[in-house]
Amino acid sequence: MSPRLVACDHCDYLHTEEEIPPGHVARCVRCGSPLYQSQNNSIERSLAFAFTALMLFILANSFPILQFSMEGRSESNTLISGVLTFWNEGFWFLAFMVGLTSILAPLLLILAYIYVLLPLRFGLGFPAIRKVWRILAIARPWSMLDVFLIGLLVALTKLNDFADVIAGPAFYAVCILIPMSLLMSAQLDPREVWHRLAPRGLKYPTTDDIAVFAPSQERWVTCEVCAFVLTGATARRDHAICPCCGARVHHRKPASLSRAWALLISAAIFYIPANVFPIMSVTMLGRTEADTILSGVGALIEAGEWPIAMVVFCASIVVPIFKLVVLSWVYMAAGMGMAGPLRQRTRIYRITELIGRWSMIDVFMVSILAALVKLGNIATVVPGFGAVAFCAVVILTMLSAMAFDPRLIWDRATQKLKQGTPS
Ligand SMILES: [Zn+2]
Ligand SMILES: [Zn+2]
Structure with a gap:
């Protein structure tokens, strides 16, 4: 039998699938992006991690995460306290985003793994199983418990100087839950x-179905959900449905560049109030001070907490600027069909996709402090509009990077190279 076709989802280069040793990842020869990986007993292992993660998730949501004491009074918070505090104070967007990223998406991810892998392992038939696995792809980037943990550590560092803070059982559950859910995804061969x-x-399409070395004469479309390669007449249809997973497939994401630009420009606009307005107001023994993103980093440096200050500085200041600048450059180059280091451009786009979510650290920190520090005039933390604008920047840049189709980096540039026109 001829080898199956695999198309790179970052540059659309066609490869033939080859056996690779377990634990290895096959990469695209043209842009270097990962194509597929191989794992032994992948379903069984992933299922075991999913059940462990579910148990830890229940523990993490049933017990206090931090306990805060000052002047003889104390307060404790759970994972959902931040969401409820934002909601009660009228910060609905923040309540929704923190709830989605720290509770709903991680839970959906674990449940989807169990719902799909359990029947696959034991040969059972559950309804709508392909649809559930398809929806999982949407939930995955929004699961941010690892970022939440860093937010928790920043909050802990900020409180430690003037109050007694004790980590509750949920804190340790979250610490173990994160590697478990990472392993649940990493051990699976999709x-x-x-x-x-x-x-x-x-x-499955093979090399017989397509003129691999004369791509201009043939057209193939890759399903973004399951990576099935559609060839021949089906690929030429405008509204093709993937025969493997049932998702709608597009040659390129529709209106990709204009959507990506619109979202990026909106993010750039929100970046200004995000830095001007305070992300929270801290009342300590009758004195109130407003903290912006930058002054928060300054306060950590003053307190001598250099490592945490560096993490917050990178996540809240460097990463958003890096994303805005790099994505503008990538979109501009793709729109103009600029040649040049296309492989590096793809890699840098992949990096911005990976690091963008880490900017949520400050939003999580505010959610934890606002839920925990509620001792009236002794100590109170109230969220500010800066946190809303900052959260909008993070979400909009993430949505922008998702709307962009990285294959556009290669499309026009390679077309121009083929035609021999300088760019
Ligand atoms: Zn590639
Ligand atoms: Zn598909």
Whole structure:
């Protein structure tokens, strides 16, 4: 049998699938992006981590995460306290985003793994199983418990100087839950899941189906959800449906560049109030001070907490600026079909996609402090509009990077190279 086709989702280069040793990742020869990985007993292992993660998730949501004492009074908070505090104070957008990223998306991810992998392992038939696995792809980038943990450490550092803070049982549950859910994803070979979920008798495209070395004569479309390569007449249809997972497939993401630009420009606009307005007001023994993103970093440096100050500085100041600048450059180059270091451009786009979520640290820190420090005039933390604008910057840049189709980096540039026109 001829080898199956695999298209790179970052540059659309076609490869033939080859066996690789377990634990290894196959990468695109053109842009270097990961294509697929191989794991032994991937479903069983991933399922074991998913059950452990579910148990830890229940523990993490049932017990206090931090206990804060000052002047003889104390308060404790749970994972959901930050969401409820934002909601009660009228910060609905923050309540929704913190709830989505620290509770809902991580839970959906764990449940989806169990719902899909359990019947695959034991040969059972659960309804809508392919749809659930498809929805999982949407929930995945919004699960940010690892970022939440760093936010928790920053909050702890800020409180430690003037109050007694004790980590509760949920704190330790979250610390173990994060590696468990990371392993749950890392141990799974998604190809194997889609091969098992695919309709019976589905014919996978092979080198016989396409003129690999004359791509201009043929057209293929890759499903963004399951990576199935559609060839021939189906690929030429405008509204094709993936025969493997049932998702709608597009040659390129529709209106990708204009959507990506619109979201990025909105993020740049929100960046100004995010830095001008305070992200929180801190009342300490009758004195109230407003903290902006930058003054928060300054306060950490003054307190001598250099490592945490560096983390917050990178996540809250360097990463958003880096994302705004780099994404503008990548979109401009793609729109103009600029040649040059396309491989590096793809890699840098991949990095911005990976690091963007870490800017949520400050938003999580405010949610934790506002929920925990509620001792009236002795000590109170109230969220500020700066936190709303900053959260909007993070979300909009993430949505912008998701709206952009990285294959556009290669499309026009390689077309121009083929035609021999300088860019
Ligand atoms: Zn590639
Ligand atoms: Zn598909």
